[in-house]
Amino acid sequence: xxxxxxxxxxxxxxxxxxxxxxxxxxxxxxxxxxxxxxxxxxxxxxxxxxxxxxxxxxxxxxxxxxxxxxxxxxxxxxxxxxxxxxxxxxxxxxxxxxxxxxxxxxxxxxxxxxxxxxxxxxxxxxxxxxxxxxxxxxxxxxxxxxxxxxxxxxxxxxxxxxxxxxxxxxxxxxxxxxxxxxxxxxxxxxxxxxxxxxxxxxxxxxxxxxxxxxxxxxxxxxxxxxxxxxxxxxxxxxxxx
Numbered sequence: 001x002x003x004x005x006x007x008x009x010x011x012x013x014x015x016x017x018x019x020x021x022x023x024x025x026x027x028x029x030x031x032x033x034x035x036x037x038x039x040x041x042x043x044x045x046x047x048x049x050x051x052x053x054x055x056x057x058x059x060x061x062x063x064x065x066x067x068x069x070x071x072x073x074x075x076x077x078x079x080x081x082x083x084x085x086x087x088x089x090x091x092x093x094x095x096x097x098x099x100x101x102x103x104x105x106x107x108x109x110x111x112x113x114x115x116x117x118x119x120x121x122x123x124x125x126x127x128x129x130x131x132x133x134x135x136x137x138x139x140x141x142x143x144x145x146x147x148x149x150x151x152x153x154x155x156x157x158x159x160x161x162x163x164x165x166x167x168x169x170x171x172x173x174x175x176x177x178x179x180x181x182x183x184x185x186x187x188x189x190x191x192x193x194x195x196x197x198x199x200x201x202x203x204x205x206x207x208x209x210x211x212x213x214x215x216x217x218x219x220x221x222x223x224x225x226x227x228x229x230x231x232x233x234x235x236x237x238x239x240x241x
Contacts, residue, residue: 031129034102036176036207038240039081044068045212046237049087052230056219063089064236075099075110076122105129116152117141126158127178127207133159136180149189151196157181166206166214168235175206175214198224211238 045067050058064087071082078101087094099110107127114120124136136156143150161177180203187196200222206215219230 031105032102033105033107033127033129035209036127036129037081037100037102037107037212038210039069040241041069041071043240044238045235047233048236050232050234052217052219052232054220054228054230056217056230058232062231063087063094065233073099075101076112078103078108078110078123080110105131111137113137115139115141116143124156126180127205128158128160129176131158131160133157147191149187151185151187151189153183153185155181155183161204164206166208168208168211168214173208173211173214175208178205178207179203180205198222201230210240211235212240 047065047067048061049063049065051060051062053059066086066088068084068086069081070084073080073082080099080101083098083100085096085098087096101108101110101123105128106125108123109126110122111124112120112122113124119139121137125134126136128134134157136158138155139153141150141152157180159179159181161179164175164177166173166175182199182201182203184199185197187194199220201218201220203219204215204217205213208214214235216233217230218232220228222228
């Protein structure tokens with residue numbers, strides 16, 4: 001099961017655009033989500049990424065990422081754009097590739113979630129300009145064998161938020177907010193003991209027309225047995241055709 005790395009990808013992938021960013025007009029129902037992601041090959045964005053403590057305070061800068069649209073392809077039933085991230089960490093460059101696709105007001109991310117029961121979810125709807133709340137993915141699996149009961153539950157939901165101000169290089173821009181909520185619970189029960197995890201987190205993403213994704217904030221709101229923390233990604237520079 002691809003979990004945390006895919007959820008972190010959600011911090012960086014949720015969209016971009018091609019018209020003026022300082023408009024006071026809120027997105028309307030007839031707008032296309034493709035407007036929020038200028039998908040010409042060669043477009044790029046640079047982000048500064050931080051680790052946050054449980055209060056949301058920055059404690060350590062972990063990387064500077066360059067995100068580039070490098071190609072198009074057809075993937076699992078959708079016309080997709082190939083996005084390559086070059087992450088600079090301690091003099092090392094880590095390269096990763098992800099894919100997005102558009103359908104009207106919707107933005108999809110290729111997550112390729114796979115589960116122990118053989119089921120899979122290739123694409124997840126991560127943003128919807130016409131929606132208020134929607135289900136991205138939900139799975140509940142129970143396996144019992146030789147007095148051992150394994151339980152696994154995951155639920156990912158999305159919501160369209162407000163139009164918020166975002167300060168970019170001392171210019172106040174208008175950005176559309178989307179919020180993702182992630183729940184994961186696991187447990188292993190035996191006749192003598194029960195162990196498991198119980199984690200909940202939220203991701204706030206801001207998108208600005210003509211620029212794209214300008215901000216992401218991932219925060220654990222529940223993480224039983226482990227320290228809670230978060231991540232923050234902030235736009236430093238960009239180029240769109």
